[in-house]
Amino acid sequence: MRHLLIGAATALVLAGPALSQTQGNPDAATVLATVNGTEITLGNLIVLRDRLPEQYQQLPDDVLYEAMLDQLIQQQVLADAIARGAPEEAAIENETRALLATRKLEELTSEPLDDDEVQAIYDARFSDADAQTEFNASHILVETEEAAREIVAELESGADFAELARERSTGPSGPNGGELGWFGPGMMVPEFEAAVTELEPGEISAPVQTQFGWHVVKLNEMRDAEAPSLEALRPEIEAQLRNERLEAEIAQLMEAAEVERAGVDVDPSAMRDDSLFAE
Known part of the structure; x- marks a missing residue:
């Protein structure tokens, strides 16, 4: 993928000015190209650029725009050329689900912690504890x-x-x-x-x-024995707080979600049978 981007960027630099870009007031849903019915949007380019290594982000915007759009188009053409079966579709669904879940977990665990909470846990452990x-x-x-x-x-x-x-x-x-x-x-x-x-x-x-x-x-x-300092225990306490916050958030999301198990009687060993995709 990176080779496609570098190659396209180099070609555009040698060729001269890029083609004129979308006029007006585009947003993330603005469609830039359609490949076999699949739309490629400005939002796709925004996400792709954000994940580029820093040295590529220094390229001029007009170069990156055309290079990345070409890259996404080529990727979609290649993706469409794969003869997908049910196992591939299931794998893509799982990977997408895991990616989104990971993003949400990162979002929850990256929120800043209150120093008062950290201090309270430290005090609860050691303020009244007998010296060992x-x-x-x-x-x-x-x-x-x-x-x-x-x-x-x-x-x-x-x-x-x-x-x-x-x-x-x-x-x-x-x-x-x-x-x-x-x-x-x-x-x-x-x-x-x-x-x-x-x-x-x-x-x-x-x-x-x-x-x-x-x-x-x-x-x-x-x-x-002297009680360990707050700073020595801070990483452990913060990990505890983040885990508690995460569990509470997941429990709240689970309670709000509409989850219905199908109640189908399936032998657990069926998970080992790849031939079921062909049925």
């Missing part, structure tokens, strides 16, 4: 309870936790002295989290079994 506790812990992971109890005994005798983790732990944090860093509620498996929450900083747990094996856990530090 975050934990910084280390662990030593071994295969058996017996091995875990031996490690606890060594620690109680004064062994260094990080050294034992590097020597004995089978977990990926072993080479780092067993350090897991900071984590909050729900980030660890329940058995591990329950053991951590019962400790005070500096304390070591009894052996804890999880799906990964047996752990000996040391709680290093605790802190109150």
Whole structure:
């Protein structure tokens, strides 16, 4: 399609001034050409020009006018030459429906949001929420309870936790002295989290079994987690608001629409049968 436009534009530039255009007061419905009974209107040209790459939009209007009209005429001639059957017609209907629906969705989701709404959702989440506790812990992971109890005994005798983790732990944090860093509620498996929450900083747990094996856990530090800033959460909140607005609008449109299901008893597997188009 672009080659048709470029070729036509080049030819018109070389040929000289364009033909005189529609006189009077045209509107989008003004018919510029008819191809096999199909009308091509000024509105078609307006939409086509709006979607051109910016470098083509810089061409003179008289060049673009004739080039795009030629393009649309050629496209219609080619489209008419296709022997369309029922499957092609159904596909075109689906594509048209999807295009229009997408345009409407884009229109609904592009409307500006009220900052007060964003602030209200943020406040509802965090203004009265209790501060969550975050934990910084280390662990030593071994295969058996017996091995875990031996490690606890060594620690109680004064062994260094990080050294034992590097020597004995089978977990990926072993080479780092067993350090897991900071984590909050729900980030660890329940058995591990329950053991951590019962400790005070500096304390070591009894052996804890999880799906990964047996752990000996040391709680290093605790802190109150800070609420994320409004700006950090703004994209998430705006997405929530747009989704809620979209659902409400769709529900309103559905309620206002006259929708009647035919009630025909159709086997769902019929969707797989392309031969039905020939019947």
